[in-house]
Amino acid sequence: MTTTMRTLVVLGAGTAGTMVVNKLRHRLPTSEWRIVVVDRDDVHDYQPGYLFLPFGLIEPEQVRRSRHGLITDGVELVLGDVDRVDPQGREVSLVDGRTLTYDELVVASGTSPRPDQTPGMLGAEWHRSVGEFYTYEGALSLRESLAAFSGGRLVVHVTEMPIKCPVAPLEFAFLADDFLRRRGLRDHSEIVYVTPLDGAFTKPVASRELGHLLTDKGITLEADFMVEHVDQERRVLVSYDEREIAYDQLVTVPVNMGADFVARSGLGDELNYVPVDRHTMRSTAHPEIWVLGDASTIPTSKAGSVAHFSVEVFVDNFVEHARGQAMTHSFDGHANCFVESGGGKAMLLDFNYDTEPLTGTFPLPLLGPMTLLKQSRANHLGKLAFRHLYWNLLLPGRPLGLPAQMSMAGKVPAA
Amino acid sequence: MPTTTIAGHAVEVNDEGFLTRPDQWSDDLGTELARLIGIELTADHWKLVHFLRDDFAHQGETATLRRVSTQTGTPIKSLFDLFPGKPAKKMAYVAGLPKPKGCV
Numbered sequence: 001m002t003t004t005m006r007t008l009v010v011l012g013a014g015t016a017g018t019m020v021v022n023k024l025r026h027r028l029p030t031s032e033w034r035i036v037v038v039d040r041d042d043v044h045d046y047q048p049g050y051l052f053l054p055f056g057l058i059e060p061e062q063v064r065r066s067r068h069g070l071i072t073d074g075v076e077l078v079l080g081d082v083d084r085v086d087p088q089g090r091e092v093s094l095v096d097g098r099t100l101t102y103d104e105l106v107v108a109s110g111t112s113p114r115p116d117q118t119p120g121m122l123g124a125e126w127h128r129s130v131g132e133f134y135t136y137e138g139a140l141s142l143r144e145s146l147a148a149f150s151g152g153r154l155v156v157h158v159t160e161m162p163i164k165c166p167v168a169p170l171e172f173a174f175l176a177d178d179f180l181r182r183r184g185l186r187d188h189s190e191i192v193y194v195t196p197l198d199g200a201f202t203k204p205v206a207s208r209e210l211g212h213l214l215t216d217k218g219i220t221l222e223a224d225f226m227v228e229h230v231d232q233e234r235r236v237l238v239s240y241d242e243r244e245i246a247y248d249q250l251v252t253v254p255v256n257m258g259a260d261f262v263a264r265s266g267l268g269d270e271l272n273y274v275p276v277d278r279h280t281m282r283s284t285a286h287p288e289i290w291v292l293g294d295a296s297t298i299p300t301s302k303a304g305s306v307a308h309f310s311v312e313v314f315v316d317n318f319v320e321h322a323r324g325q326a327m328t329h330s331f332d333g334h335a336n337c338f339v340e341s342g343g344g345k346a347m348l349l350d351f352n353y354d355t356e357p358l359t360g361t362f363p364l365p366l367l368g369p370m371t372l373l374k375q376s377r378a379n380h381l382g383k384l385a386f387r388h389l390y391w392n393l394l395l396p397g398r399p400l401g402l403p404a405q406m407s408m409a410g411k412v413p414a415a
Numbered sequence: 416m417p418t419t420t421i422a423g424h425a426v427e428v429n430d431e432g433f434l435t436r437p438d439q440w441s442d443d444l445g446t447e448l449a450r451l452i453g454i455e456l457t458a459d460h461w462k463l464v465h466f467l468r469d470d471f472a473h474q475g476e477t478a479t480l481r482r483v484s485t486q487t488g489t490p491i492k493s494l495f496d497l498f499p500g501k502p503a504k505k506m507a508y509v510a511g512l513p514k515p516k517g518c519v
Contacts, residue, residue, distance in 0.1 A: 161515065197515060204430075226480065226495075240492055240495045270485040270486070299475065339519075
């Protein structure tokens, strides 16, 4: 019997892309499958660490590694910018003129902050009084801005949903409260949380359990605020309905968008996300294209845990698909997030497409049972410990012992 | 979920008054829901409401303001004129769809 060699090309070597190639390399015979992964640079950041950088709670070298060292032998890492995908010709063109042909393609190019999409956001004060922590450079600049902050109005702002790690801005506000207290600045500082949604918590159980947190910490809420432009001169955010919010230090989360090559290839929606089947992550337009991590339209959080759980389901399915068998696994939208609440405590959220975050306990292997939707010291330590699991177990594709499917064990159902 | 009667139809609503079953919606109901929040629906409003209904039927999710704006060619500023203050929430309410929400 002769077998023809097939090629799997993965665009993006972030959390999802790295896990996919490492897991599949161990599951697909090297005599049958060539695996190529493309990224623009050789830098892999532990993105959850960005939240802690501005407060000096983590050091820059702890969030950064070389992509090469994280990718298993037998996978080719190609460094270059993707120009476009030609789904008909099954070919990826790179900006430098190289081309890669594929039999199957995984788009794992994530989502990125796009300050250019909001008038006035970029400008002389960008990464100064207009700060952000969704990039390595931004988080480091914000560390300097916060170190120099002598009190005043700190505004934490979400431009538009969806954003990756959707609770990170709230966590930032909680940590900022701590930070300003420690430095004796809290009494002459104001913290304002600005969101385009109708509240900081929009789901019933979370809102009931956590709604008091903002009041407890003296954080002011400005809801239903859709920013139209930033006026750097006057230091105000201006909304479409002409409300203004003044700041001394702004910490904004810009509009998040999928990669530009997705748009150039005609694969994306209005935010460059690729429409997929929510249970298999397979493109609805092109059956040989799959989309993992933040790059797709699946209606759950853009978060590392979702990338992790959906990759596990995808890998099992893809191995069946590669053998010409029917795919038997289905992703339920499972997400699992530690949420820093300040004061050395954190909360744990666990939810999926159909079930909102609930209270109760979560049986986390290695770290022990965690309380859900309530603040605890153990959850905070769990969040800190996760960095080690990420580099040493998750990315190499070793089992973490967390089920990809959400379980109701230990949870208190919503009333 | 509590049941209430709007424009002569028995419908299920949540505690914010949003319809919980999009299939219970009708144009009649849309007119009445709009009236309840002080909006008289014009042709411009209906174009948006019907877009939201169709899009929800295909996507299974309420369209974001950006999506409504790009897909219908309506500037965001105009969405604020038509549904003052909270266009995303008000459009969803009138169209009988879930309001836009975050993860918590």
